[in-house]
Amino acid sequence: MKNIVFILFFLSVLSCKGQNKSEKDNISQKIIVKLEKKDTIIDIVQVKKYLSGNNYTKDMSLVKNIELSLPITYKGLINNGFIPILDQEFKKKIKEIFGLDLTSEKWCTNFSNYGKFIGYSIDPHPKMENGVLAESEDFLIVDKYNFITGYLFLEGISEIKNNVINIKLPMYVISRNKYLFNDDQSQFSWLINNDEYFMKSLVTTFGYTEDKKLLKWVIDNTDLDYFTLRANSLLNFNEFGSLFWTKNCDGKLKLHPNTFKMFQELYKPNDNSTMRFLLDYIAGYLKYLLDKDNYKGILTEEDKVKIGANLVYFAEQYKYNPKFKDSNRMMGRFRYFTSEDYDGILKKNNYYHLTKFKEWWDKAEYDEDFVRECEYDGTCGRDNPQPDPTNPKYKNSF
Numbered sequence: 001m002k003n004i005v006f007i008l009f010f011l012s013v014l015s016c017k018g019q020n021k022s023e024k025d026n027i028s029q030k031i032i033v034k035l036e037k038k039d040t041i042i043d044i045v046q047v048k049k050y051l052s053g054n055n056y057t058k059d060m061s062l063v064k065n066i067e068l069s070l071p072i073t074y075k076g077l078i079n080n081g082f083i084p085i086l087d088q089e090f091k092k093k094i095k096e097i098f099g100l101d102l103t104s105e106k107w108c109t110n111f112s113n114y115g116k117f118i119g120y121s122i123d124p125h126p127k128m129e130n131g132v133l134a135e136s137e138d139f140l141i142v143d144k145y146n147f148i149t150g151y152l153f154l155e156g157i158s159e160i161k162n163n164v165i166n167i168k169l170p171m172y173v174i175s176r177n178k179y180l181f182n183d184d185q186s187q188f189s190w191l192i193n194n195d196e197y198f199m200k201s202l203v204t205t206f207g208y209t210e211d212k213k214l215l216k217w218v219i220d221n222t223d224l225d226y227f228t229l230r231a232n233s234l235l236n237f238n239e240f241g242s243l244f245w246t247k248n249c250d251g252k253l254k255l256h257p258n259t260f261k262m263f264q265e266l267y268k269p270n271d272n273s274t275m276r277f278l279l280d281y282i283a284g285y286l287k288y289l290l291d292k293d294n295y296k297g298i299l300t301e302e303d304k305v306k307i308g309a310n311l312v313y314f315a316e317q318y319k320y321n322p323k324f325k326d327s328n329r330m331m332g333r334f335r336y337f338t339s340e341d342y343d344g345i346l347k348k349n350n351y352y353h354l355t356k357f358k359e360w361w362d363k364a365e366y367d368e369d370f371v372r373e374c375e376y377d378g379t380c381g382r383d384n385p386q387p388d389p390t391n392p393k394y395k396n397s398f
Contacts, residue, residue, distance in 0.1 A: 041071040041074065041075065042071045042072060042075065042165070043068060043071075044163075046068055047068055047072070047154065047158070047160065047165075048160055050064075050065065050068060050154055050155075051154055051155060051158065051159065051160050065153050065154055066140070066151075066152070066153070068154055069152050069153060069154045069157060069158070070140075070142050070144070070145065070149070071145070072154070072157060072158050072165065072167055073142075073147070073149050073152060073157065073167075073169060073173065074142075074145040074147060075167060076157070076167040076168075076169040076173075076174075077147055077169065077173070077174060077177055079167070080169065080174045081174075081178065082147065082174065082177050082178055082181075082182065083181075083182050084145075084146060085146050085181050085182075086146075087143070087146065089146075089181075090143060090146035090181065091103060091143070093180065093181055094141060094143070096208070096210060097180060097202060097206065097208045098141070098206050098208070098249075099206055099207065099248055099249040099254075100141070100249055101249070102141075102143050106250075139151070139198075146181070147177050147181070148173075148176060148177060148180070149173050150170060150172065150173055152169075152170075152173070156168075157169055171190070171194070172191075172194065172195045172198070175187040175190050175191050175195065176191065176195070176198065179191060185213075188213065188214075192217055196221075199214065199217070199218075200218050200221070202214060203215055203218045203242075203243070203256075204218065204239065204242035204243065204246070205242070205246065206246065207245075207246035207248070207254045207256060209256045209257075209258035209259055209262075210258065212258070212262070215258060215259065215262055216262060216266075218243070219243065219259075219262060219263070219266065222239065222240065222243065223236075223274070224274040224275060224277050224278055224281055225274040225277060226277040226280040226281040226284060227277065227280065230284070235284065237284070237285050237288040237289075237294075240281060240285050241285060241288075241289065241307075243256065243259050244256050244259050244260070244307065244310070244311060245307050247298070253299070253303045253306060253307070255306070255307070255310055260310070260314050263278060263314070264314070267279075267318075269323040269324050269325075279315050279318065279326060279328045279330070280328065282311050282314075282315050282328075282330070283315075283328050283330060283333060285311070286308055286311060286312065286330070286333060286334065286337060287333075287337060289304055289307060289308055289311075290304055290308060290337040290338065290342075301341065301342065301345065302345055302349075304342075305338070305342050305345045305346060305349075306349070306352060308334055308337075308338070309334070309346060309351065309352050309354065309357065310352065310354070312330045312331055312333075312334040313354045313356075313357055313360075315328065315330040316330045316331045316360050319331075329364070329367035329370060329371055331360045331361060331363070331364035331367060332364040332365075332366070332367020332368040332369075332370060332371050333367070333368075333371050334364075335361065335364050335365070335367075335368040336368050336371045336372055336376070346361075362396050363396055363397050364397070365393065365394060365396065365397050366387060366389060366394040366397035366398070367397070369387045369394075370386060370387055373386065373387055374386050
C-alpha cells in the first residue's frame with residue numbers, strides 16, 4: 001500500500017505562508033530541472049496550472065497541492081545528493097525510528113485516516129479548514145518515493161519558466177533524509193544546531209534510542225541540575241521521564257533500555273558535572289511518577305510500576321557500589337511509595353525478570369522506614385531518632 005503519511009508535530013498551529021524564516025528553513029542551492037513531456041513523475045500540466053497565478057485560488061485543495069509537490073521534492077532531494085533507498089529498507093527504518101508499521105492495516109493511537117493520508121497528532125481532532133487539515137508545522141512520510149518532508153507547498157519550493165522548473169528545498173528536508181536514510185553523519189552537526197526540536201523528539205516522542213550519538217546528545221542537552229531546578233520551580237519531570245519511556249504507536253508502554261545503558265556509561269563516581277545529580281532526579285521523578293494524580297489517562301498502574309521498578313533497579317546498584325557513596329535509599333523509597341496493590345503487580349510480573357530486584361526489595365525494609373520517618377513524617381535528629389538498625393525486624397536489611 002502506497003500512502004502519504006502525515007506526522008503532525010506537537011507545535012502550535014503556524015501559517016505556512018509569510019512566516020519568518022529560521023535557520024531550519026535555510027534554502028538549499030536552487031536546482032534547475034528541465035521538464036519533459038515524457039516525465040512520469042511530475043504532473044507538468046497540473047503543476048503549471050497551480051503555479052500560473054491566475055488559476056491558483058485559496059480554495060485549492062491543500063491535499064492536491066501537497067501531492068503535486070512530492071515528486072518535485074523528490075527530484076530536489078536526488079539532485080542534492082540524497083541516495084534513494086529500497087521500499088523494504090524504508091519501511092524498516094520508519095518502523096524503527098517512528099514506530100509506524102507502513103504494512104499494517106491496523107490504526108494506531110493518535111493516527112487518523114483522512115482519506116489520502118494518515119494524520120498523527122497529540123490532538124486526535126486537529127483543526128480542519130475548508131475540509132482539509134489546517135496549516136501547521138508538520139512533517140510527512142512519503143512511502144511512494146521513500147523519503148520524509150515538511151509541509152511544503154508548490155509555490156514555496158518551485159517556480160516554472162517555460163519548460164524549466166526551479167526547485168528550492170529547505171535544508172532540514174535534505175539533512176533529515178540524508179542522516180536518517182543514507183546514514184550521512186556529516187548532517188548531524190547541522191541538524192542538532194538548526195533542527196533541534198525534531199532531533200530531540202526522535203528520542204523523547206518516538207522512543208528512537210538506537211542511534212547512540214543522538215541519544216547521548218539528547219541526554220547531554222537535558223538539564224540534570226536537580227537542586228537548582230527544584231529551588232527555582234523549573235523541574236520538568238515529563239521531559240526527564242521521556243528519556244526512559246514513551247508510548248508505542250499502539251499506545252503500549254515502551255521502555256528505553258538504551259537510555260539506562262547510556263546513563264550507566266556516563267554516571268561516574270566523583271563527577272563534578274550535573275550528571276552527579278542523576279539519582280536525585282530519579283528519586284524526585286519516582287515520587288512524581290507514582291502520584292495517582294499524574295499521568296492520568298496516559299499510564300496505567302501496571303505501567304507505572306514497570307517504569308518505577310526499572311528506574312529503581314538501575315539506581316539501587318549504586319547503593320551496593322562503595323565508589324559512589326549513594327544515600328538515596330531508592331528501593332526503600334519505592335517500597336514507601338507503592339501500595340499493596342503495586343506489590344501484587346510486581347509479584348505477578350515476576351519482578352520484571354530483574355535479577356536482583358527481589359533480593360534488594362527484601363533488604364530495603366530499613367530504608368523504607370528511614371524514608372518514612374526521616375523524610376515524610378519528620379526530620380531525624382536528637383528529638384526524633386532514626387530507625388534503630390539493631391531492631392530484629394531489620395535483620396534482612398544488613
